[in-house]
Amino acid sequence: MRIDILSILPELLDSPFKYSIIKRAIDKGIAEINIHNIRDYSTNKHKKVDDYAYSVGAGMVMTIQPIVDLIDQLKSERKYDAIIFTTPDGTPYQQAHANQFSSFKNIIILCGHYKGIDQRIRDHYITHEFSIGDYVLTGGELAAAVIADSIIRLIPGAMSDETSALSDSFQDHLLSPPVYTRPADYKGWKVPDILLSGNEKKIDEWKLEQSLEKTKRIRPDLLDKK
Ligand code: ADE
Numbered sequence: 001m002r003i004d005i006l007s008i009l010p011e012l013l014d015s016p017f018k019y020s021i022i023k024r025a026i027d028k029g030i031a032e033i034n035i036h037n038i039r040d041y042s043t044n045k046h047k048k049v050d051d052y053a054y055s056v057g058a059g060m061v062m063t064i065q066p067i068v069d070l071i072d073q074l075k076s077e078r079k080y081d082a083i084i085f086t087t088p089d090g091t092p093y094q095q096a097h098a099n100q101f102s103s104f105k106n107i108i109i110l111c112g113h114y115k116g117i118d119q120r121i122r123d124h125y126i127t128h129e130f131s132i133g134d135y136v137l138t139g140g141e142l143a144a145a146v147i148a149d150s151i152i153r154l155i156p157g158a159m160s161d162e163t164s165a166l167s168d169s170f171q172d173h174l175l176s177p178p179v180y181t182r183p184a185d186y187k188g189w190k191v192p193d194i195l196l197s198g199n200e201k202k203i204d205e206w207k208l209e210q211s212l213e214k215t216k217r218i219r220p221d222l223l224d225k226k
Contacts, residue, residue: 002031004108005148006108010037022148022152025152028157062112067110079106084109085128093143098151101151104151112139130147131143173226174211177206
C-alpha cells in the first residue's frame with residue numbers, strides 16, 4: 001500500500017512512521033509513505049498557500065492551486081482508491097474505516113489547516129472527509145498520522161500475530177478486557193485467580209464478561225451497534 005500525505009507542515013510528520021509496527025511494515029515494503037509539502041507546488045512568488053475567506057472574519061483558507069496541482073500530478077502517476085481530507089467537520093473516523101482502507105492500494109490524505117480548504121477541492125477531489133474526534137487540533141497532520149497508523153497496522157503481514165488485530169477494542173464493538181503479566185502478586189496486588197487456572201474456556205468467558213462490563217460502564221453507545 002502507498003499512502004501520500006499532503007501537508008503545509010511536513011516536519012510534523014517526521015516521526016510517527018519511524019517506530020514499531022509501522023516502521024517494520026515500511027521496512028518490509030508492505031507500506032510506503034510519501035510526504036509532500038504543498039508549498040512546493042505554489043505558483044505564487046511568495047509560495048503562499050492560503051488567502052482570506054470570502055466572508056468577513058472567517059480567517060484564512062487554503063487555496064486551490066497548489067493542492068490541485070499536487071493531486072493532479074499524483075493522479076497522473078497512479079490510480080487512487082481514496083482521497084481523504086482531515087477536518088473537524090468530517091465524518092467521525094472509526095475502526096470500520098481502517099478495516100476497509102487496509103485493503104486499498106493507493107491513498108492520498110490531505111491535511112487541513114487554518115479555517116479549512118476551498119470548498120471546491122472538497123467538491124471535486126475529496127472522496128472521504130474524516131474527523132478523529134470532537135475537538136479541534138492545530139492542523140490535520142496529527143489526524144493524518146492517526147488514520148495512516150490505524151490502516152497500516154491492519155495490512156496483512158504488518159503484525160507478527162495476525163490474530164491480534166481481531167482482538168483489538170472496537171473490532172466487535174467491545175472494549176478490550178484487562179490484561180496482566182508477571183508477577184502474579186505485586187506487593188499484594190494479585191492477578192485474578194481465573195487467569196492462573198489454565199482453564200481456557202473459563203478464561204474466555206471471564207474476558208467476555210470483563211469486556212461487556214467495561215463497555216457498559218465506559219462506552220454504552222458501542223453496545224447499541226452490536
Ligand atoms: N483538524 C483539526 N482538528 C481535527 C480533528 N478533530 N480531526 C481531523 N482533523 C482535524
